[in-house]
Amino acid sequence: MSSSFDKFQKRRLISSYFSVVLSVFLVLFLLGFLGFFIINSQKLANDFKENIAMTVFFKNEAKDSIVKAFGDEIKKAPFTKSYLYVPKEAAAKQHTDIIGEDFMTFLGENPLQNSYDIHLKADYVVKEKIVTIENNLRKNMMVSDIVYDKQLVNLVNDNIKKVSMWILIISSFLTVIAVLLINSSLRLSIHSNRFIIKTMQMVGATKSFIRKPFVMRSVKLGMIGAGLAVLALIGVLIYVETSFPNLGILDNKLLIGLVLIVVFGLGVLITWLSTYFATQRFLNLRTDDLY
Incomplete structure (x- = not known):
């Protein structure tokens, strides 16, 4: 027991x-x-912030030297995390791969523009700072347009x-x-x-x-x-x-x-x-x- x-x-x-x-x-x-x-x-x-790209498009009359000088300037900028130059030929190939059809065969020319995809450092991906960067880049007379997802940045x-x-x-x-x-x-x-x-x-x-x-x-x-x-x-x-x-x-x-x-x-x-x-x-x- x-x-x-x-x-x-x-x-x-x-x-x-x-x-x-x-x-x-x-x-x-x-x-x-x-x-x-x-x-x-x-x-x-x-x-996640640094994966949001800002794309800077150049006018067709922009010479290679101007585009290259812009790249050197971006490289030294404090806000740049990374950047990639995308010539319009490479952009056309990407579009062709996506849609599965060569759009230049019926357009007769490449309507795309040379561009830079710029990834900003996380500290600069806020509304005030990114707008300031955009305004400064637009001062370059050869810049045609700057595109990024503004709503995504705010969200x-x-x-x-x-x-x-x-x-x-x-x-x-x-x-x-x-x-x-x-x-x-x-x-x-x-x-x-x-x-x-x-x-x-x-x-x-x-x-x-x-x-x-x-x-x-x-x-x-x-x-x-x-x-x-x-x-x-x-x-x-x-x-x-x-x-x-x-x-x-x-x-x-x-x-x-x-x-x-x-x-x-x-x-x-x-x-x-x-x-x-x-x-x-x-x-x-x-x-x-x-x-």
């Missing part, structure tokens, strides 16, 4: 430990994932502000949930040992002596859960980097390392604080209140 009870207690203890480790792992994994998203959200937004900047605000709100909400979930799991674990805590107190053990093994055990469980979360996050990073190398998700190794350290540290800190206050609560209860 005693053996069966001991086995039951052992299974219940293991189940309690498992629930603590699992809750710590899941919560810290979500927080870490959100942390990686936050530090990469600006980079993703900048990459991107507006949405980035909204997304940043929601990320901040969600981060704060998840942090609170994380603390509550881990605290709840640890309180249940301590609750199952409340009679042991009170018995030790009644035989003269000090509060710090009683707390120590519970705190140490919880911290160890927190370290296991946090360690598993760190390993899982590293696995996710490697998978994303392998699947989407263009994102450069591992470029900022310092911030990635900082997030992983914070995740591990939170696992230790939250479990330590939760166990400390949970044991303190039962130490301050009267014996009758334990029931």
Whole structure:
């Protein structure tokens, strides 16, 4: 009978430990994932901005020397991320490939113009700055037209502000949930040992002596859960980097390392604080209140 009870207690203890480790792992994994998203959200937004092209068309009478001089000027400009010269012959070939028919056979000439596709740095892809750049480029008498998606520029900047605000709100909400979930799991674990805590107190053990093994055990469980979360996050990073190398998700190794350290540290800190206050609560209860 005693053996069966001991086995039951052992299974219940293991189940309690498992629930603590699992809750710590899941919560810290979500927080870490959100942390990686936050530090990469600006980079993703900048990459999207820098993919918006501004196309500068030249008049047919513009000489090659003028077009080349314009390219040299653009190369040195502080707002230029990259640029590509597209001669009208290459533009005609692109149009032919897209529509599947050579439009010059019935037009008799190439109506397209030489152009530059300019990709601006992310800091310059805002309404005020991009308009200033456009006005300055139009001062060149050989520039025929400048085309870019004005609505997309405004839409991107507006949405980035909204997304940043929601990320901040969600981060704060998840942090609170994380603390509550881990605290709840640890309180249940301590609750199952409340009679042991009170018995030790009644035989003269000090509060710090009683707390120590519970705190140490919880911290160890927190370290296991946090360690598993760190390993899982590293696995996710490697998978994303392998699947989407263009994102450069591992470029900022310092911030990635900082997030992983914070995740591990939170696992230790939250479990330590939760166990400390949970044991303190039962130490301050009267014996009758334990029931």
